Amino acid sequence: MVDEVIPYCFRPVNYFEGSPETSVHPLSQKLSFEQLRLAHTTSEQLLSWSISIDVAQRYQLYLIEPNAALNENLYNCTEPWFGPRCQYSFPFGGRRSFNQIVEAAFRQRTAFPDSSEAIVQVPCYILLECHRNGQSWCLDWREVCNGIVDCFDEAVDEEYCFDMEINECEKNEYRCHNGLCISSELWEEGEGDADCLDRSDEVLDASYIESCFQDPTFRCEEHSCRADEGTFPCGDGQCVNKFDECYNGRHMLLIESMTAKGNLTDECWIAMICLSKLAEQIHGSPCKTWLMNDSIYEFLKQCGPFFQFPTIPVHSGHIRFFYEEPYLRQQMNEFLLPDYICYNQQLCDFIKPDLIRENLTCINMS
Structure with missing residues (x-):
C-alpha cells in the first residue's frame, strides 16, 4: 500500500490557451x-x-x-x-x-525488457539544457553534481558543484556525503529510510532499491546515487553499474547515445557494436547471428586504419576510445578492447602519453 504520495502537477511545456x-x-x-x-x-x-x-x-x-x-x-x-x-x-x-490511482499505476509497471514503453516513461530534468555531441540528452536530476560530466557539450550539470563539496554543517547537523546537511536527530534515529539524498546517513538496504520502478514513495523518488560509487542513475532511485540494466529501461538511453553511428560505415558500425557488447541486437538482428557466420569479421575490415568508437566521448566529455586496424589482430576475442585511450592532456597532465596524433593525446592499451 502507498502510505505517502509526493504531490506534483502536470503542466505542458508549451501550453496555449487558444488550442482548437x-x-x-x-x-x-x-x-x-x-x-x-x-x-x-x-x-x-x-x-x-x-x-x-x-x-x-x-x-x-x-x-x-x-x-x-x-x-x-x-x-x-x-x-x-x-x-x-x-x-x-x-x-x-x-x-x-489519487493514492489508489498512483498505487495501481505503479503496480502495473513491468520490468525491462518486458515493457516496450519503459523508455518513454522516463522523466527528464528540463531546467538545464543538456547536450551530448549536439544531441539533446535526457538529464535526470540525480545526474546533477554527481561527479560525472553527463552534459558533454557544456558540462552544466557539474557547474558550481564545488560549493557543495566545501559546505560545512553546524554542530547539531550531520554532513551527508554530497555536502548537504541534515539534523543530527534524523541521523541518530537509527535504521530506517535515509534522510540524505544520497542515502549516506543509513546502512544501505539494497533490496528495496531494485523495486523502485514500482515504488512512488519518498525513499525512491527523492534519493540519488552515491557520487563515489560511479553508478548510473535509473531515474527512479535505482542505481546500477554502467551498462547494467535498469528495471525501467533508462539504461537504453545511455546505450543509444554510445552507439551513435557518426562517420563509420554501416558494416564497421555493426561490427563494433557487436564486438564491444554495447548491444545484443541491431535493427532486430541478434549479434549472435553475425558472430556465428563470421560475417562480423568481414564487416570489421570496412573500418578505417585508425578510428574512434564509440563515436562520442565515453567519460567526462573528453575521454575517447580509438582502434588501430583491429582486423589484423592475431587473436580476435568476442569482446574487442580499444588500442588507445585518448584524452585532453591539459586535464590529465599527470599522465605520460604513448601517442600524440593530430589533436589527440593517447595511452596505448595493448
Missing part, C-alpha cells in the same frame, strides 16, 4: 466566467468539479473584479475526465482516490 475546439472532450460543458458568476458559483466549487487550480484562481480574480477582459470560458468535465479541456483521464475504472 476539436481538442475538447464532447461530453464537457462549456461555461463562461460571467455565467458562473450569475449562478453564484464559487471558486471552491470549481475545484470540487476538478477544474484546474490556475483556472479557479483566474475565476476568483474575475469575481473580485468582473471585467470583460478577464472573462473566459472553462469546461466542466464529467467523470472520469479532467483537464483544461477535459482531455485527460486515468485508465482505471470506478471512483478511486
